[in-house]
Amino acid sequence: MKVPYSEYARRGFFELIAVSIISLLLLLAVEKYIVKKDENHARGFKIFSTALVIQVILIMASAFIRLTLYEEAYGFTILRFYSHAFIILLAAVFCLLLYKIYKDKRENAFAFRGFILIASFFVIMNFFNPEAFIARRNIERFSDTGNLDIFYLSHLSDDALPDMMKALDISNDDLRKSFARELYWRAQNSQSPYFSKWQSLNISRMRAEKILDSKIRELEGYKDYQQQDIDSEGR
Structure with missing residues:
Protein backbone atom coordinates (compact mmCIF):
# COMPACT_ATOMS: atom_id res chain seq x y z
CA MET A 1 0.00 0.00 0.00
CA LYS A 2 1.35 3.41 -0.97
CA VAL A 3 2.00 5.64 2.04
CA PRO A 4 1.11 9.35 1.54
CA TYR A 5 3.92 11.86 1.98
CA SER A 6 2.13 13.41 4.95
CA GLU A 7 1.89 10.09 6.81
CA TYR A 8 5.45 9.19 5.81
CA ALA A 9 6.85 12.43 7.23
CA ARG A 10 4.72 12.55 10.39
CA ARG A 11 5.41 8.94 11.26
CA GLY A 12 9.14 9.47 10.84
CA PHE A 13 9.11 12.55 13.04
CA PHE A 14 7.15 10.99 15.89
CA GLU A 15 9.25 7.84 15.71
CA LEU A 16 12.27 10.09 16.12
CA ILE A 17 10.78 11.79 19.19
CA ALA A 18 9.97 8.46 20.82
CA VAL A 19 13.39 6.93 20.14
CA SER A 20 15.22 10.08 21.26
CA ILE A 21 13.40 10.34 24.58
CA ILE A 22 13.84 6.65 25.37
CA SER A 23 17.53 6.72 24.42
CA LEU A 24 18.26 9.88 26.39
CA LEU A 25 16.56 8.61 29.55
CA LEU A 26 18.18 5.20 29.17
CA LEU A 27 21.70 6.61 28.86
CA LEU A 28 21.25 9.02 31.76
CA ALA A 29 19.80 6.31 34.00
CA VAL A 30 22.47 3.73 33.17
CA GLU A 31 25.27 6.22 33.77
CA LYS A 32 23.82 7.43 37.06
CA TYR A 33 22.78 4.16 38.66
CA ILE A 34 25.18 1.60 37.18
CA VAL A 35 28.35 3.06 35.75
CA LYS A 36 29.07 5.42 38.63
CA LYS A 37 28.80 2.52 41.06
CA ASP A 38 31.05 0.23 39.08
CA GLU A 39 33.98 1.80 37.25
CA ASN A 40 34.68 -1.52 35.50
CA HIS A 41 31.60 -0.91 33.37
CA ALA A 42 32.66 2.59 32.30
CA ARG A 43 34.53 1.60 29.13
CA GLY A 44 31.80 -0.71 27.92
CA PHE A 45 29.19 1.93 28.64
CA LYS A 46 31.07 4.50 26.57
CA ILE A 47 31.18 2.15 23.60
CA PHE A 48 27.50 1.28 24.00
CA SER A 49 26.42 4.91 24.41
CA THR A 50 28.43 6.04 21.38
CA ALA A 51 26.87 3.34 19.22
CA LEU A 52 23.39 4.23 20.48
CA VAL A 53 23.86 7.95 19.85
CA ILE A 54 25.10 7.26 16.32
CA GLN A 55 22.01 5.16 15.64
CA VAL A 56 19.73 7.89 17.00
CA ILE A 57 21.45 10.49 14.83
CA LEU A 58 20.91 8.23 11.81
CA ILE A 59 17.20 8.16 12.67
CA MET A 60 17.31 11.95 12.93
CA ALA A 61 18.86 12.14 9.48
CA SER A 62 16.10 9.89 8.13
CA ALA A 63 13.38 12.05 9.69
CA PHE A 64 15.09 15.18 8.37
CA ILE A 65 15.12 13.76 4.84
CA ARG A 66 11.47 12.72 5.11
CA LEU A 67 10.49 16.25 6.09
CA THR A 68 12.55 17.63 3.22
CA LEU A 69 10.72 15.37 0.76
CA TYR A 70 7.42 16.50 2.26
CA GLU A 71 8.37 20.16 1.80
CA GLU A 72 9.48 19.58 -1.77
CA ALA A 73 6.11 18.04 -2.51
CA TYR A 74 3.80 20.42 -0.63
CA GLY A 75 5.77 23.53 0.29
CA PHE A 76 7.17 25.07 3.44
CA THR A 77 5.21 25.91 6.59
CA ILE A 78 6.02 27.12 10.08
CA LEU A 79 5.40 23.69 11.59
CA ARG A 80 7.67 21.96 9.08
CA PHE A 81 10.39 24.55 9.59
CA TYR A 82 10.38 24.12 13.36
CA SER A 83 10.32 20.35 12.97
CA HIS A 84 13.58 20.63 11.03
CA ALA A 85 15.03 22.97 13.64
CA PHE A 86 13.95 20.68 16.47
CA ILE A 87 15.78 17.74 14.88
CA ILE A 88 18.97 19.81 14.76
CA LEU A 89 18.45 20.80 18.41
CA LEU A 90 18.01 17.15 19.39
CA ALA A 91 21.24 16.23 17.62
CA ALA A 92 23.06 18.94 19.57
CA VAL A 93 21.60 17.63 22.85
CA PHE A 94 22.96 14.16 22.12
CA CYS A 95 26.36 15.64 21.31
CA LEU A 96 26.29 17.31 24.73
CA LEU A 97 25.37 13.97 26.25
CA LEU A 98 28.40 12.31 24.68
CA TYR A 99 30.58 15.12 26.00
CA LYS A 100 29.16 14.49 29.46
CA ILE A 101 29.88 10.77 29.22
CA TYR A 102 33.45 11.17 27.97
CA LYS A 103 34.69 14.42 29.51
CA ASP A 104 32.56 16.01 32.19
CA LYS A 105 30.28 13.70 34.16
CA ARG A 106 28.82 16.43 36.37
CA GLU A 107 25.04 16.47 36.01
CA ASN A 108 24.77 20.13 36.94
CA ALA A 109 27.19 21.07 34.18
CA PHE A 110 25.20 19.00 31.67
CA ALA A 111 21.96 20.69 32.73
CA PHE A 112 23.58 24.13 32.46
CA ARG A 113 24.94 23.42 28.98
CA GLY A 114 21.53 22.14 27.96
CA PHE A 115 19.93 25.34 29.21
CA ILE A 116 22.45 27.48 27.28
CA LEU A 117 21.86 25.39 24.16
CA ILE A 118 18.08 25.80 24.31
CA ALA A 119 18.32 29.51 25.08
CA SER A 120 20.70 29.96 22.14
CA PHE A 121 18.27 28.03 19.95
CA PHE A 122 15.45 30.45 20.71
CA VAL A 123 17.69 33.48 20.18
CA ILE A 124 18.84 32.16 16.79
CA MET A 125 15.26 31.40 15.75
CA ASN A 126 14.25 34.93 16.70
CA PHE A 127 16.97 36.53 14.58
CA PHE A 128 16.64 34.06 11.71
CA ASN A 129 13.08 35.17 10.90
CA PRO A 130 11.54 31.79 9.97
Whole structure:
Protein backbone atom coordinates (compact mmCIF):
# COMPACT_ATOMS: atom_id res chain seq x y z
CA MET A 1 0.00 0.00 0.00
CA LYS A 2 1.35 3.41 -0.97
CA VAL A 3 2.00 5.64 2.04
CA PRO A 4 1.11 9.35 1.54
CA TYR A 5 3.92 11.86 1.98
CA SER A 6 2.13 13.41 4.95
CA GLU A 7 1.89 10.09 6.81
CA TYR A 8 5.45 9.19 5.81
CA ALA A 9 6.85 12.43 7.23
CA ARG A 10 4.72 12.55 10.39
CA ARG A 11 5.41 8.94 11.26
CA GLY A 12 9.14 9.47 10.84
CA PHE A 13 9.11 12.55 13.04
CA PHE A 14 7.15 10.99 15.89
CA GLU A 15 9.25 7.84 15.71
CA LEU A 16 12.27 10.09 16.12
CA ILE A 17 10.78 11.79 19.19
CA ALA A 18 9.97 8.46 20.82
CA VAL A 19 13.39 6.93 20.14
CA SER A 20 15.22 10.08 21.26
CA ILE A 21 13.40 10.34 24.58
CA ILE A 22 13.84 6.65 25.37
CA SER A 23 17.53 6.72 24.42
CA LEU A 24 18.26 9.88 26.39
CA LEU A 25 16.56 8.61 29.55
CA LEU A 26 18.18 5.20 29.17
CA LEU A 27 21.70 6.61 28.86
CA LEU A 28 21.25 9.02 31.76
CA ALA A 29 19.80 6.31 34.00
CA VAL A 30 22.47 3.73 33.17
CA GLU A 31 25.27 6.22 33.77
CA LYS A 32 23.82 7.43 37.06
CA TYR A 33 22.78 4.16 38.66
CA ILE A 34 25.18 1.60 37.18
CA VAL A 35 28.35 3.06 35.75
CA LYS A 36 29.07 5.42 38.63
CA LYS A 37 28.80 2.52 41.06
CA ASP A 38 31.05 0.23 39.08
CA GLU A 39 33.98 1.80 37.25
CA ASN A 40 34.68 -1.52 35.50
CA HIS A 41 31.60 -0.91 33.37
CA ALA A 42 32.66 2.59 32.30
CA ARG A 43 34.53 1.60 29.13
CA GLY A 44 31.80 -0.71 27.92
CA PHE A 45 29.19 1.93 28.64
CA LYS A 46 31.07 4.50 26.57
CA ILE A 47 31.18 2.15 23.60
CA PHE A 48 27.50 1.28 24.00
CA SER A 49 26.42 4.91 24.41
CA THR A 50 28.43 6.04 21.38
CA ALA A 51 26.87 3.34 19.22
CA LEU A 52 23.39 4.23 20.48
CA VAL A 53 23.86 7.95 19.85
CA ILE A 54 25.10 7.26 16.32
CA GLN A 55 22.01 5.16 15.64
CA VAL A 56 19.73 7.89 17.00
CA ILE A 57 21.45 10.49 14.83
CA LEU A 58 20.91 8.23 11.81
CA ILE A 59 17.20 8.16 12.67
CA MET A 60 17.31 11.95 12.93
CA ALA A 61 18.86 12.14 9.48
CA SER A 62 16.10 9.89 8.13
CA ALA A 63 13.38 12.05 9.69
CA PHE A 64 15.09 15.18 8.37
CA ILE A 65 15.12 13.76 4.84
CA ARG A 66 11.47 12.72 5.11
CA LEU A 67 10.49 16.25 6.09
CA THR A 68 12.55 17.63 3.22
CA LEU A 69 10.72 15.37 0.76
CA TYR A 70 7.42 16.50 2.26
CA GLU A 71 8.37 20.16 1.80
CA GLU A 72 9.48 19.58 -1.77
CA ALA A 73 6.11 18.04 -2.51
CA TYR A 74 3.80 20.42 -0.63
CA GLY A 75 5.77 23.53 0.29
CA PHE A 76 7.17 25.07 3.44
CA THR A 77 5.21 25.91 6.59
CA ILE A 78 6.02 27.12 10.08
CA LEU A 79 5.40 23.69 11.59
CA ARG A 80 7.67 21.96 9.08
CA PHE A 81 10.39 24.55 9.59
CA TYR A 82 10.38 24.12 13.36
CA SER A 83 10.32 20.35 12.97
CA HIS A 84 13.58 20.63 11.03
CA ALA A 85 15.03 22.97 13.64
CA PHE A 86 13.95 20.68 16.47
CA ILE A 87 15.78 17.74 14.88
CA ILE A 88 18.97 19.81 14.76
CA LEU A 89 18.45 20.80 18.41
CA LEU A 90 18.01 17.15 19.39
CA ALA A 91 21.24 16.23 17.62
CA ALA A 92 23.06 18.94 19.57
CA VAL A 93 21.60 17.63 22.85
CA PHE A 94 22.96 14.16 22.12
CA CYS A 95 26.36 15.64 21.31
CA LEU A 96 26.29 17.31 24.73
CA LEU A 97 25.37 13.97 26.25
CA LEU A 98 28.40 12.31 24.68
CA TYR A 99 30.58 15.12 26.00
CA LYS A 100 29.16 14.49 29.46
CA ILE A 101 29.88 10.77 29.22
CA TYR A 102 33.45 11.17 27.97
CA LYS A 103 34.69 14.42 29.51
CA ASP A 104 32.56 16.01 32.19
CA LYS A 105 30.28 13.70 34.16
CA ARG A 106 28.82 16.43 36.37
CA GLU A 107 25.04 16.47 36.01
CA ASN A 108 24.77 20.13 36.94
CA ALA A 109 27.19 21.07 34.18
CA PHE A 110 25.20 19.00 31.67
CA ALA A 111 21.96 20.69 32.73
CA PHE A 112 23.58 24.13 32.46
CA ARG A 113 24.94 23.42 28.98
CA GLY A 114 21.53 22.14 27.96
CA PHE A 115 19.93 25.34 29.21
CA ILE A 116 22.45 27.48 27.28
CA LEU A 117 21.86 25.39 24.16
CA ILE A 118 18.08 25.80 24.31
CA ALA A 119 18.32 29.51 25.08
CA SER A 120 20.70 29.96 22.14
CA PHE A 121 18.27 28.03 19.95
CA PHE A 122 15.45 30.45 20.71
CA VAL A 123 17.69 33.48 20.18
CA ILE A 124 18.84 32.16 16.79
CA MET A 125 15.26 31.40 15.75
CA ASN A 126 14.25 34.93 16.70
CA PHE A 127 16.97 36.53 14.58
CA PHE A 128 16.64 34.06 11.71
CA ASN A 129 13.08 35.17 10.90
CA PRO A 130 11.54 31.79 9.97
CA GLU A 131 8.45 33.21 8.29
CA ALA A 132 10.49 35.34 5.90
CA PHE A 133 12.53 32.24 5.07
CA ILE A 134 9.33 30.27 4.41
CA ALA A 135 7.99 33.00 2.12
CA ARG A 136 11.23 33.06 0.12
CA ARG A 137 11.43 29.29 -0.22
CA ASN A 138 7.80 28.89 -1.28
CA ILE A 139 8.17 31.57 -3.94
CA GLU A 140 11.41 29.97 -5.14
CA ARG A 141 9.64 26.61 -5.20
CA PHE A 142 7.03 28.09 -7.54
CA SER A 143 9.73 28.50 -10.19
CA ASP A 144 10.36 24.74 -10.10
CA THR A 145 6.87 23.35 -9.57
CA GLY A 146 4.40 26.04 -10.62
CA ASN A 147 2.58 25.52 -7.30
CA LEU A 148 2.11 28.17 -4.65
CA ASP A 149 -0.27 28.20 -1.71
CA ILE A 150 -1.42 31.80 -2.00
CA PHE A 151 -3.72 31.64 1.01
CA TYR A 152 -1.00 30.37 3.35
CA LEU A 153 1.59 32.78 1.98
CA SER A 154 -0.65 35.81 2.40
CA HIS A 155 -1.40 34.89 6.02
CA LEU A 156 2.19 34.78 7.20
CA SER A 157 3.11 37.40 9.77
CA ASP A 158 4.32 40.93 9.13
CA ASP A 159 7.90 39.68 9.48
CA ALA A 160 7.52 37.92 6.13
CA LEU A 161 5.72 40.66 4.21
CA PRO A 162 8.77 42.24 2.49
CA ASP A 163 9.68 38.82 1.08
CA MET A 164 6.16 37.72 0.23
CA MET A 165 5.69 40.83 -1.94
CA LYS A 166 7.86 39.08 -4.53
CA ALA A 167 4.85 36.89 -5.28
CA LEU A 168 3.37 39.88 -7.12
CA ASP A 169 5.95 39.22 -9.84
CA ILE A 170 5.27 35.52 -10.43
CA SER A 171 4.41 34.39 -13.94
CA ASN A 172 1.06 32.76 -13.12
CA ASP A 173 -1.46 35.54 -13.72
CA ASP A 174 -4.26 33.87 -11.76
CA LEU A 175 -2.14 33.26 -8.66
CA ARG A 176 -0.62 36.73 -8.86
CA LYS A 177 -4.02 38.44 -8.97
CA SER A 178 -5.36 36.21 -6.20
CA PHE A 179 -2.39 37.12 -4.04
CA ALA A 180 -2.92 40.82 -4.77
CA ARG A 181 -6.53 40.43 -3.62
CA GLU A 182 -5.42 38.79 -0.37
CA LEU A 183 -2.92 41.57 0.25
CA TYR A 184 -5.53 44.24 -0.38
CA TRP A 185 -7.89 42.83 2.22
CA ARG A 186 -4.99 42.30 4.59
CA ALA A 187 -4.20 45.99 4.26
CA GLN A 188 -7.83 46.87 4.96
CA ASN A 189 -7.99 44.60 8.01
CA SER A 190 -4.81 46.14 9.39
CA GLN A 191 -6.72 49.42 9.73
CA SER A 192 -9.18 47.90 12.20
CA PRO A 193 -9.25 49.32 15.76
CA TYR A 194 -7.81 46.07 17.12
CA PHE A 195 -4.57 46.47 15.17
CA SER A 196 -4.43 50.19 15.89
CA LYS A 197 -3.93 49.66 19.61
CA TRP A 198 -0.51 50.59 20.91
CA GLN A 199 -0.03 47.09 22.35
CA SER A 200 0.07 45.62 18.84
CA LEU A 201 2.61 48.08 17.47
CA ASN A 202 6.03 46.76 16.52
CA ILE A 203 8.71 47.44 13.93
CA SER A 204 7.57 44.64 11.63
CA ARG A 205 3.96 45.85 11.64
CA MET A 206 4.99 49.44 10.94
CA ARG A 207 7.19 48.32 8.07
CA ALA A 208 4.44 46.09 6.66
CA GLU A 209 1.88 48.90 6.81
CA LYS A 210 4.27 51.20 4.97
CA ILE A 211 4.80 48.63 2.21
CA LEU A 212 1.09 47.92 1.83
CA ASP A 213 0.22 51.62 1.80
CA SER A 214 2.69 52.17 -1.04
CA LYS A 215 1.00 49.39 -3.06
CA ILE A 216 -2.63 49.97 -2.11
CA ARG A 217 -3.66 51.62 -5.40
CA GLU A 218 -2.21 48.73 -7.38
CA LEU A 219 -3.79 46.13 -5.09
CA GLU A 220 -7.21 47.79 -5.09
CA GLY A 221 -7.76 46.77 -8.70
CA TYR A 222 -7.84 43.12 -7.62
CA LYS A 223 -10.01 43.39 -4.51
CA ASP A 224 -12.93 41.54 -6.15
CA TYR A 225 -10.88 39.13 -8.22
CA GLN A 226 -12.14 35.54 -8.25
CA GLN A 227 -9.50 32.86 -8.60
CA GLN A 228 -10.04 30.83 -11.75
CA ASP A 229 -7.92 27.78 -11.05
CA ILE A 230 -7.82 26.74 -7.42
CA ASP A 231 -4.93 24.39 -6.84
CA SER A 232 -5.35 22.82 -3.43
CA GLU A 233 -2.04 21.39 -2.31
CA GLY A 234 -2.39 18.36 -0.04
CA ARG A 235 -0.97 18.28 3.45
